[in-house]
Amino acid sequence: xxxxxxxxxxxxxxxxxxxxxxxxxxxxxxxxxxxxxxxxxxxxxxxxxxxxxxxxxxxxxxxxxxxxxxxxxxxxxxxxxxxxxxxxxxxxxxxxxxxxxxxxxxxxxxxxxxxxxxxxxxxxxxxxxxxxxxxxxxxxxxxxxxxxxxxxxxxxxxxxxxxxxxxxxxxxxxxxxxxxxxxxxxxxxxxxxxxxxxxxxxxxxxxxxxxxxxxxx
Numbered sequence: 001x002x003x004x005x006x007x008x009x010x011x012x013x014x015x016x017x018x019x020x021x022x023x024x025x026x027x028x029x030x031x032x033x034x035x036x037x038x039x040x041x042x043x044x045x046x047x048x049x050x051x052x053x054x055x056x057x058x059x060x061x062x063x064x065x066x067x068x069x070x071x072x073x074x075x076x077x078x079x080x081x082x083x084x085x086x087x088x089x090x091x092x093x094x095x096x097x098x099x100x101x102x103x104x105x106x107x108x109x110x111x112x113x114x115x116x117x118x119x120x121x122x123x124x125x126x127x128x129x130x131x132x133x134x135x136x137x138x139x140x141x142x143x144x145x146x147x148x149x150x151x152x153x154x155x156x157x158x159x160x161x162x163x164x165x166x167x168x169x170x171x172x173x174x175x176x177x178x179x180x181x182x183x184x185x186x187x188x189x190x191x192x193x194x195x196x197x198x199x200x201x202x203x204x205x206x207x208x209x210x211x212x213x214x215x216x217x
Contacts, residue, residue, distance in 0.1 A: 004180070004217040006156035007098055008147060009129075010165035011109040012047055013187025016119060018085035019166070022047050023188075025081065026058055029073035033066070035059050047188040048110035048169045050140030051075075082115075087123055088186070090206035095128045097210065103217055104154060107132040108146040108163070108173070130154070142172030147179055162200070162217060164209070171197040184209055 013019040023043035030037045038058045046054035055067045055074070062070065098105060106129055109116055113134045120126035131150055139145035151158060163174035166187025174181035175198065183199040185191040186206070195202060200216075203209035 002101070002103075002217055004103070004160050004162040006104045006106070006150075006154060006161040007213070007217055008106045008108050008150060008161065008163045008179075010048065010163075010167070010170050011107055011111060011116065011119060013166035014164060014170075014184055015087060015091050015107075015125070016085050016123065017088050018082075019044055019047055019188040021081060021085050022078065025074055025077035026054070028077045029070055030059060032073045033059075033070050035062070035070070044188040045167075048141050048165070048167045050110045050135030051112065053140055054110075082118065083122065087125075088206050090210060092125070094206060094210040094213065095125065098213065098217060099128060101217070104131075104156065105129045106150050106154075108141075108150065108170075109133075110135045110141055110169075112136040141167075141169040142176055144173060144177035147173060147177035151177070151179075166194075168193055168197055171199055182209065182212065 009015055012022060023040050026043040027037050043058060046057045051071050055070045059070055111134055113136055116132060116134050131153055133146040133149050138149060147163060151161065158178050161179040163170060163179055163181045164184060166184045167189045171181050171183055181199045182201045182203060183194040184203045185194060201212050203212060
């Protein structure tokens with residue numbers, strides 16, 4: 001018997017295999033601006049926080065003007081390369097399964113709205129999701145705003161709502177909003193970091209996620 005009627009997905013690192021690309025673009029932007037280049041681990045850690053918070057974390061101590069310049073550099077790099085990021089193998093079928101069982105689906109992402117719209121168009125997944133909420137439309141993760149807004153719009157029961165994401169920011173978001181979470185261990189944050197936070201399941205692959213959802217959603 002299904003435990004969940006409403007399933008919310010993060011995008012980068014959960015639906016789309018884009019975390020390596022994002023980290024590389026962050027590093028390139030810092031290099032362009034003459035700032036210390038963060039490690040790949042540190043660049044991946046900020047994924048999902050929203051652009052302003054991400055830039056502040058990877059380059060602490062810079063001025064607001066420098067943050068804006070760094071964010072602009074990042075966007076230029078990412079826009080020139082975003083076509084390189086594919087969907088994770090099996091994710092489309094996972095979404096098809098959920099839709100076939102009548103589940104309501106949404107996206108809660110650290111992307112800006114324009115970025116998510118481009119991703120919807122390039123991936124062909126727009127029709128799979130009933131609602132979406134982006135970092136530039138309210139408070140970014142891990143503030144509960146995204147999930148609370150989605151719950152308000154849908155009237156979904158928090159007890160029957162599930163958040164799926166690849167970062168500790170996603171797990172904190174779910175906890176702050178009072179909904180269950182599944183951590184996927186194939187994205188931006190490593191499994192050990194994810195397991196320090198409460199989740200209903202820690203999926204090692206999309207196939208693992210799909211199998212778990214088949215029994216619980």
